[in-house]
Amino acid sequence: xxxxxxxxxxxxxxxxxxxxxxxxxxxxxxxxxxxxxxxxxxxxxxxxxxxxxxxxxxxxxxxxxxxxxxxxxxxxxxxxxxxxxxxxxxxxxxxxxxxxxxxxxxxxxxxxxxxxxxxxxxxxxxxxxxxxxxxxxxxxxxxxxxxxxxxxxxxxxxxxxxxxxxxxxxxxxxxxxxxxxxxxxxxxxxxxxxxxxxxxxxxxxxxxxxxxxxxxxxxxxxxxxxxxxxxxxxxxxxxxxxxxxxxxxxxxxxxxxxxxxxxxxxxxxxxxxxxxxxxxxxxxxxxxxxxxxxxxxxxxxxxxxxxxxxxxxxxxxxxxxxxxxxxxxxxxxxxxxxxxxxxxxxxxxxxxxxxxxxxxxxxxxxxxxxxxxxxxxxxxxxxxxxxxxxxxxxxxxxxxxxxxxxxxxxxxxxxxxxxxxxxxxxxxxxxxxxxxxxxxxxxxxxxxxxxxxxxxxxxxxxxxxxxxxxxxxxxxxxxxxxxxxxxxxxxxxxxxxxxxxxxxxxxxxxxxxxxxxxxxxx
Amino acid sequence: xxxxxxxxxxxxxxxxxxxxxxxxxxxxxxxxxxxxxxxxxxxxxxxxxxxxxxxxxxxxxxxxxxxxxxxxxxxxxxxxxxxxxxxxxxxxxxxxxxxxxxxxxxxxxxxxxxxxxxxxxxxxxxxxxxxxxxxxxxxxxxxxxxxxxxxxxxxxxxxxxxxxxxxxxxxxxxxxxxxxxxxxxxxxxxxxxxxxxxxxxxxxxxxxxxxxxxxxxxxxxxxxxxxxxxxxxxxxxxxxxxxxxxxxxxxxxxxxxxxxxxxxxxxxxxxxxxxxxxxxxxxxxxxxxxxxxxxxxxxxxxxxxxxxxxxxxxxxxxxxxxxxxxxxxxx
Numbered sequence: 001x002x003x004x005x006x007x008x009x010x011x012x013x014x015x016x017x018x019x020x021x022x023x024x025x026x027x028x029x030x031x032x033x034x035x036x037x038x039x040x041x042x043x044x045x046x047x048x049x050x051x052x053x054x055x056x057x058x059x060x061x062x063x064x065x066x067x068x069x070x071x072x073x074x075x076x077x078x079x080x081x082x083x084x085x086x087x088x089x090x091x092x093x094x095x096x097x098x099x100x101x102x103x104x105x106x107x108x109x110x111x112x113x114x115x116x117x118x119x120x121x122x123x124x125x126x127x128x129x130x131x132x133x134x135x136x137x138x139x140x141x142x143x144x145x146x147x148x149x150x151x152x153x154x155x156x157x158x159x160x161x162x163x164x165x166x167x168x169x170x171x172x173x174x175x176x177x178x179x180x181x182x183x184x185x186x187x188x189x190x191x192x193x194x195x196x197x198x199x200x201x202x203x204x205x206x207x208x209x210x211x212x213x214x215x216x217x218x219x220x221x222x223x224x225x226x227x228x229x230x231x232x233x234x235x236x237x238x239x240x241x242x243x244x245x246x247x248x249x250x251x252x253x254x255x256x257x258x259x260x261x262x263x264x265x266x267x268x269x270x271x272x273x274x275x276x277x278x279x280x281x282x283x284x285x286x287x288x289x290x291x292x293x294x295x296x297x298x299x300x301x302x303x304x305x306x307x308x309x310x311x312x313x314x315x316x317x318x319x320x321x322x323x324x325x326x327x328x329x330x331x332x333x334x335x336x337x338x339x340x341x342x343x344x345x346x347x348x349x350x351x352x353x354x355x356x357x358x359x360x361x362x363x364x365x366x367x368x369x370x371x372x373x374x375x376x377x378x379x380x381x382x383x384x385x386x387x388x389x390x391x392x393x394x395x396x397x398x399x400x401x402x403x404x405x406x407x408x409x410x411x412x413x414x415x416x417x418x419x420x421x422x423x424x425x426x427x428x429x430x431x432x433x434x435x436x437x438x439x440x441x442x443x444x445x446x447x448x449x450x451x452x453x454x455x456x457x458x459x460x461x462x463x464x465x466x467x468x469x470x471x472x473x474x475x476x477x478x479x480x481x482x483x484x485x486x487x488x489x490x491x492x493x494x495x496x497x498x499x500x501x502x503x504x505x506x507x508x509x510x511x512x513x514x515x516x517x518x519x520x521x522x
Numbered sequence: 523x524x525x526x527x528x529x530x531x532x533x534x535x536x537x538x539x540x541x542x543x544x545x546x547x548x549x550x551x552x553x554x555x556x557x558x559x560x561x562x563x564x565x566x567x568x569x570x571x572x573x574x575x576x577x578x579x580x581x582x583x584x585x586x587x588x589x590x591x592x593x594x595x596x597x598x599x600x601x602x603x604x605x606x607x608x609x610x611x612x613x614x615x616x617x618x619x620x621x622x623x624x625x626x627x628x629x630x631x632x633x634x635x636x637x638x639x640x641x642x643x644x645x646x647x648x649x650x651x652x653x654x655x656x657x658x659x660x661x662x663x664x665x666x667x668x669x670x671x672x673x674x675x676x677x678x679x680x681x682x683x684x685x686x687x688x689x690x691x692x693x694x695x696x697x698x699x700x701x702x703x704x705x706x707x708x709x710x711x712x713x714x715x716x717x718x719x720x721x722x723x724x725x726x727x728x729x730x731x732x733x734x735x736x737x738x739x740x741x742x743x744x745x746x747x748x749x750x751x752x753x754x755x756x757x758x759x760x761x762x763x764x765x766x767x768x769x770x771x772x773x774x775x776x777x778x779x780x781x782x783x784x785x786x787x788x789x790x791x792x793x794x795x796x797x798x799x800x801x802x803x804x805x806x807x808x809x810x811x812x813x814x815x816x817x818x819x820x821x822x823x824x825x826x827x828x829x830x831x832x833x834x835x836x837x838x839x840x841x842x843x844x845x846x847x848x849x850x851x852x853x
Contacts, residue, residue: 142729142730188715198605199601201600270721324747343822345823348744411596414600
């Protein structure tokens, strides 16, 4: 699996190009800072520094850009945890438990969990990549519309984990989100719901829409408070507690591994990226956990699951890019552009002829993940201080920065307008107690659901027999149903046990009463 | 406290101030004189990393050396390049906006299918060095060997093969034209639609679809994973010299050129500011013919060949006419 000769070559390459190591820390800081700003995605952060990298030699440029990528993967979770506003779609699932932990005054630990999960799974993802970079790429090409549709359905299962007072409103909100996700020109060339606005032809921009939906309710609820955290004692920033969070991450190896595997596989699929992986990893972790009721109320496993999928997805999408020359998402598209600008075309030929370079890139990313731990602790120490600033200063700043960020996505006014419109919709949803999160999930997955379903239909010509030729899709669905059935079974058993216990207690109580009565009678 | 200044005095001071400011900002006064005296925007109506973006970035150093002012790349992606095209037309006609775009197929598609507010004649081609052609291909270990076989099998049973294609594209027009000519009914086909060249190529290379019809150039990195069946061109392009052309494959059909990419300005500029336009044209020509530029771009598999405005506009209008003829196929 590993070509030893090329591996040694990679080590030599790493050692001889020590100068390029210096780009790791600046890259990480750029990634962390930019992606912590709501509205600026990983792709944006990398596009901003792309021109700079043109003046470096090839290896330095790749080190710099992948460092930005690594830093940005984690940075988005900082506003998600501290303010319930995800920096990018990939840290959406982090808000569920991350912000709940912050509200309990455990923001230090939550950031620690997120950082360590990011680091560990980033390393894990790349180590795995070292072994499977080629076979993984082959598998990725075999993933067709049917399999992708199954994955999208899996993502939608998350809806079941979003607690809502009214099931009907939750479903309605999700359906609304899916409909929003299908606005624009679909894969068959039909234009729907654009109201004649050219900017909507590509669909509703997910980042401004998501931030609008989530931020409106959140900012308004924050506006009524003096500080983000009510209790004065909780507004502390402590390195000790951040490190404690880091350390406790080790207690959940199963969550880490499951999150990583989901992240790598889904991250490797072109066009999906980490924004779906974190949803699936969160939903799976919650559903299979014994104590699933505590998720969404500040269970650290929720933070770990979401972050592990985001961090390992980086490795997955790098595999697709290096081995096939296909960008898995926006960030790898920028990396690909950087490769091309240095006259290097990734793909099967590149990986065959320059294996040492591929290994060197992977090894360097492992180093980056380790350095992220140190830089990240410093960054969250500074960033966490936002809880000590009065909301009257924080809120206007967030609004302005988010507006600028949404403008920057495409450099057009369409972004801020989307942001504003969806802030109004988000406010209305919150006001009438519809779960906003369900709408966001629908919005993020709606397009994928529709596209892949339509393609499956086109491919089969409506003939269901075709499905049997795709064991992978069947396997995904069977796994999904099995895991749901297991959960339901486990829940039922648990309920029965609880009922039996309650009955026993009741009987004991009755017996006691009877005994007492008999005693009194006597 | 009452101020001592009368209105007249304030006016005097303001007037003097304006005069000083005017003296201090000679650049504004000189603006009508020598073009160019400030950076020039190269508008790319696509996101970073695509062909046009790479072309613009690689060509910019040579173009700015000719123009004597820095060139700034401005990405204006969205709506199949329509947003960027509209943006370029809305800028002042002063020669500080030059488009680097895929004139074909995007301008015709914007107009014919997306109800764009501009006309084909609103754009003037300076030079369209990059030409791409539809390539019909299968995955490398497919049992299909040539295009004739594909047509025979479809003739027998139109649902026997799945065909991957982008809807409303030159590729789609070429696919339908071929099948119509061969007498294959086009209603019952298993057409699988993709909203981008990349996904359609991945599906072809991975064997998701039996035959894919997509722009050929993007297949280059995946060359070992596919088997080319036919390239819709009269002669194979230099970047894929052994690709089977229509005559090699023994296919007789009319076809639409896949992509024509390069340097474009609004036609209004050529009419309103002919001197400025002449400077731009000369600079693009000089940069395109510079040996260092040709060598640097060739390394990145980017085209620099100088066809000139006359040939480029002719090719562009030809493509537009053909697309208009076959527009019903695209809907």
